[in-house]
Amino acid sequence: MTAEDRPASPPLTERQEARRRRILHASAQLAGRGGFDAVQMREVAEAAGVALGTLYRYFPSKIHLLVATMQDQLQRMHTTLRKRPPAGENAADRVAETLMRAFRALQREPQLADAMVRALTFADRSVSPEVDTVSRLTTAIILDAMGLEHPTPQQLSAVRVIEHTWHSALITWLSGRASIAQVKIDIETVCRLIDLTASPSRPAPAAGPTARSGRTAPV
């Protein structure tokens, strides 16, 4: 769980760890008010009690900083979600419920969500590793909700599509082009993909290799 945090950079001293934490805190704080635009590097530095140059040493760009902030928040959310697993009948319901729960959490801090999500989708190649970490975290949350240990490639693809939908739906909501109800419907719609791919391999602790879970689509 902590393995997917930092790769293996030089281990930070205590003061450095504290600085890093202050920076992330300041970032989340500022994002919480004004959103993306309110996270100004000079202000973050000042709020964190750190020189501008130092801020840039820790996070090489504003995007890096916000993506790291998102990692941080996601990790928290994952922990929270684990405490109360979703209670749906089938995987699709559980995933939809989990995502809607996450969504409601974001609703409480729409500005923060705005800053993080905008940074995430705006990130270019130089931020790929960090964005990938966020993606893996999200995947983990969804797989958790599905209750899967060894997903098939098809299921992984469905999960990717769900992630796509999740991010993009979030954006349309944040920019005021979709209502909450619509986001809910979209999430539920995409979650139906799970049933499409899940049926054959789910309950079996199955010996044997992950048997070809063909597409038993009921049509």
Add this chain to the structure above:
Amino acid sequence: MTAEDRPASPPLTERQEARRRRILHASAQLAGRGGFDAVQMREVAEAAGVALGTLYRYFPSKIHLLVATMQDQLQRMHTTLRKRPPAGENAADRVAETLMRAFRALQREPQLADAMVRALTFADRSVSPEVDTVSRLTTAIILDAMGLEHPTPQQLSAVRVIEHTWHSALITWLSGRASIAQVKIDIETVCRLIDLTASPSRPAPAAGPTARSGRTAPV
């Protein structure tokens, strides 16, 4: 078809229309090389032979400019796609084929795609109307491929999810976090939603009023 272009702002004079066109052309040109970062407002202005202030009068921000550029390109693509409709058996196949065709078109100008898509997802509320226009254009393209005139709410939701996936998959590809093959798989996966929603209300292209006629594209 031209109705969804500009709302109804003061009708532009000829010279103004020409300026607008020069600006969009310069924007696409610059984006074609260096991508998002290479579209610098001063350079666009100079390349278009227009003062900086004028550029800002036509497009109130870089994001507006790039989203307008995307509108322009999408319109072109829609026209092109219409000439050779996809030839798949069912709606899902046709949509997937259409999107992959669009995707290959973008592959030819990855930098331009980068600029446009980044702008699109980075756009905030102030650009909502323009982004919405792009969204409607995309929806039109997908519905065209499905061959639907009067989609059900469920189908519209599926289309929205497909759009979400399309944008987000594009981003992951552009930022180097997903291969083309993966994008293809994701597109095909999400397109299965169409069959899911189509079945209950439309079991066969029976004697429906929307009888598709010219679907015999010679590939």
Add this chain to the structure above:
DNA sequence: ATCAAGTCTGAAACTTGTTCTAGATTAGCG
């Protein structure tokens, strides 16, 4: 043709992300 209103130009100014530099501090080591 002329006038008023609106538009365009060129240039400077302002904002915020990012980079750079010189000197002060800190950490690890012999």
Add this chain to the structure above:
DNA sequence: CGCTAATCTAGAACAAGTTTCAGACTTGAT
């Protein structure tokens, strides 16, 4: 303890998006 390399600080400087302004040019109506 004293040294050296790395890190941190304060602040200037630079880059590109955005705003502003005075003056020149167009346009449309009279």
